[in-house]
Amino acid sequence: MSVTRRELLWATAGIGAAGALAACAGSKGGSGSAAGVASGSANEQPRTGGTLKVGALGRASAITRDPHGTQANESDYLIISLLYDTLTVPGDKTNTAARLAASWKPSEDLRTWRFTLADGATFHDGTPVTAEDVVWSLKRLRATPSGKSRLPGIQPEGIQAEDARTVVLVSDYANADLPLLTRLTTFVLKKDTKDDALAGAPGTGPFTLDWYRDGNARLVRNDNWYGGKVLLDAVEVRIFESPQAMANALLAGQIDVASNVGAVAARTAETRKDIQILRRPNDMAMPIVMRAADGPFADAKVREALRLSVDRDAMVKQVLSGYGTVGNDILGTGDPAYAKDIPQRKRDLDRARQLLAEAGFDTARTYDLITTEDIAGLAESATLFATQVREAGVKINVVKQDSKVFWDATWLKAPLYTSYWGTNDSVVFFASKTMLSDAGQNEAGWQEPSFDEAYRTAMATADEAARTTLLHQLQEIEYARSGYLLWGMADGIDLAGSAVRDLPRLPGYGRVQLEKTWLAR
Template sequence: MSVTRRQVLWATAGIGAAGALAACSSGKSGSGPAADAASGAANEQPRAGGTLKVGALGKLSATTRDPHGTQANESDYLIISLLYDTLTVPGDKTNTAPRLAASWKPSEDLRTWRFTLADGAKFHDGTPVTADDVVWSLKRLRNTPSGKSRLPGIQPEGISAEDARTVVLVSDYPNAELPLLTRLTTFVLKKDTKDDALAGAPGTGPYLLDWYRDGNARLVRNDGWYGGKPLLDAIEVRIFESPQAMANALLAGQIDLASNVGAVAARTAAARKDVQVLRRPNDMAMPIVMRTADGPFADARVREALRLAVDRDAMVKQILSGYGSVANDILGAGDPAYAKDIPQRKRDLGKAKRLLAEAGFDTGKTYDLITTDDISGLAESATLFATQVREAGVKINVVKQESKAFWDATWLKAPLYTSYWGTNDSVVFLASKTMLSDAGMNETGWNEASFDETYRKAMGTADEAERTKLVHQLQEIEYATSGYLLWGMADGVDLAGSAVRGLPRLPGYGRVQLEKTWLAR
């Protein structure tokens, strides 16, 4: 499994179609008075000091210290994000906000982008960050096995330094959304950092490493951070293998924040007045992936039939415990340019059966749906899906695989499997990752010339209004013929103690931006 695959799915950074050039609404992200407290009451003034104890999901066997490596754990990504900065980050008002890059500007043809580094940016050892450091880091990232997906459309030779503070990225094609690509994985290291020195390599982030043991870490405030002095003295990250164990630790007062703990834990904690429940809409998609290139689901009529056989309301109610919303088979539901005018698919078993018959689909066979329990609700969604589509005459056998086997043998290959994506605030970001015919993570094996052509045209359009129209066309094509059956969008759910304030409200990986979080005690 590639780092980008895992990060984007949680972040996966909603990532918005308007990208760096359009505003995005953060949406409703809390639940009740406790959620209001998480942002701080109007009469409260942020205070410095204290240690925030954060729980995050992960497995000890999958820990990593490499910012550009395979990160199967949310706990690792949280630690790395606090130690190392990316060029840009998800923003409250714009989908792409400045971070290590203070500003960026495109050429007239939208192929060449110049990123200017933030004033005063330094590594934790006090040395200034230079464009050479960024170029070396981006080339290292691009040359990883999943580099094509991490920086789509950018070749290693298209990354250069113009001067000490200017990084130049040249795209293979005009790309009005290029800054969007630099949000989640472009962690910057010092030039020529050796692989065996990564564990202690200085970063540029708001916190410095105090200690790291068995997937757990203590980070202390970086008083010299170019982005301003963080409020907390320290953040301790504790790894948990299950959401329930993490929730129990929060309820017992052992940690202050249970990050991305899920709907079941939220429902359990809802009655506790001393616990804050934060909901971040459009946080995660858990689509059924139907392979379009070949196999039993290559016929678009079969894929349409399965979409019509699903009871989406029941899926959201039962799998997400109501902590989510019905989706319409289009990735990027949190995008300001999301096509809400496309008719919502509803269950129609009669039409589903007719389409299957027209396609000559063999209803006498049983088809494997492969899943994993990497995240809460994923395997359960496969089981309920199998029950529902049986009413249309389709027999499904749910096969649960261990995580490594799933990502090595099933993902990108199997005819029918589950997937999941976070950071769902951008239609075009996910299109570039998963739906273009040459996408590095083309999960469905989709090769649709009209989609590729519309995407390239949209990316080459500087006018925001015109680009939005083209993004709408992209969604219409995706809705009609892609290999995704996206039944719902899960809310991101965090639990926090009563003293925690200033938590980020963004979906996906926006939640790792803890530099403004503080403790009211």
């Protein structure tokens, strides 16, 4: 299984979009703060105290304590995110906000970036955080099996400490979005922490570890956190193996928050006035991948025919129970640079049949669409898709695979399969991760020189307006020819008790930032 893909599902790292350079151009990286939205009266004032009990999905067999390891459990990622800080985080005003890095500044050629650490940042044991700690941590991250995709374009030798508070990252190519990369699992540990000491290693985050048992944990407020006042006394994280069990615990008052619980649980809670339903738009992309490199879907006309065969409104209503939005075959819908002016692709069965005929597509054959039941709605989306494209003359057989088999044998290889990404707030993220010809996770095997050129040119462009224009061109190419059929995006859904206030509403990694959450009781 791919470490990075599984981490992205749970962690929803949300590497952001075009606004990053503008956000930090004056060397101040922290103009956008991590966002939370109040759930109670506008007259309420945040108060300190109380223990927030949070349910999160996970399996006992997949527990990890390594901040740079395979975090297959959302429960583990939540715990790690509260204990250890990344250099940057998603923000409510910009896609990249300051965290352990207080500011950042690029060189003129956009290849070398200098990150200045936050004043007063210390580990939980009281020792100061130094650039050497950050460099050691980033190099450790880069050395993991998925390190190349976690820090794309950055070689180990390109990670250096300039002085005690300045970290220098050098990219292989001009990259105006480099700070966005530091939102993804760049958790900082003390230099030379041994692998066998990770379970108790001090972090820099807003909470410290009280106890950890079998995937469950209690974290207490870090009164010395450099990021400001933490409101809760403690957070207790409880692991659940199914969304329904977690929702039941919330409805019974056993926990305060059911994290990322899904549409089915939300429908159940709709009649409960004592339960808050928090929706995070653009939280998960659920595309169908059509292999463009070879096989029956290599012809762009065939891929366009499939895109024209889908009833997107019906997919959102039936698969997501309305807790989502229609997609337009461009990933990164939460990005401020997302091209909303590109016409929404609509169902056109006559045109689909015409394109299939022009391509000489064999409509007598039945084609497998491979899926998993990793997340709610994924297998259902495959089944409904198969029913819809049958009306255009394409016969689809849905094959459900065990998760391990899927990620080992199907992902990146099969002609037609479902995919999902637990982040959808950046056009650039998907371009760099999944669509460049040499991308390590090129899901469709798509090779498009014009797309590659548009990406490199955009990344080398400092002017925001010019860069936005280039990103629009990038999306036009993706819309017309890529291997993705993005029919819709699922909302992230949290259920919360009536006393919970200021749960974060940002998608992706932003939703695990709980330092400003509080309890009105």
